[in-house]
Amino acid sequence: GESVGLHLPTLSVQEGDNSIINCAYSNSASDYFIWYKQESGKGPQFIIDIRSNMDKRQGQRVTVLLNKTVKHLSLQIAATQPGDSAVYFCAENGSGGYNKLIFGAGTRLAVHP
């Protein structure tokens, strides 16, 4: 697969533990945020999104938290599984809309049995 992300920050967790991946965004005008997961050799895949009028949103085994005061976003994964091993990207919409997402650098999640 593609070798992007060799120097990414890495979070290592044990299978079954909860994972928290953090992201600091830059644009105060952003009002929409989204998390993507990228497995080796594949394109990014949508996980969950949140709008700025919310501070928490839950999906299946995932929760996104938004703190607009400090421009911080986090993704929580419950009961982490080996299949969760991937690079996780947060993205913000910057000047608005959904067409020009600004992606963060990514965090690699390594799940150990």
Place this chain on the structure above:
Amino acid sequence: DAGVIQSPRHEVTEMGQEVTLRCKPISGHNSLFWYRQTMMRGLELLIYFNNNVPIDDSGMPEDRFSAKMPNASFSTLKIQPSEPRDSAVYFCASRGTGSNTGELFFGEGSRLTVL
């Protein structure tokens, strides 16, 4: 259902050669995006189309890059002439008609190596 289909998956070429990357979006999607991914710069939006019309190409690095979408089911990204710094993974993505989210459906990418 087939997802976004990109070709070729891998291409190795020499500096100065023309490179053409191809994309077939998901049927019924009316927005198409080309991204480039490198270790140094991460994921960058190059250009996007709505209803086959280029809307914003401000991310295209220079005139050597061009993109077309002749119909709703096909797009190309061309680099002419190619340079070693163009080596990257190029992703095509599409988004559904009427979608009010940022959920993009990405292809598996075209890995370009320019020697």
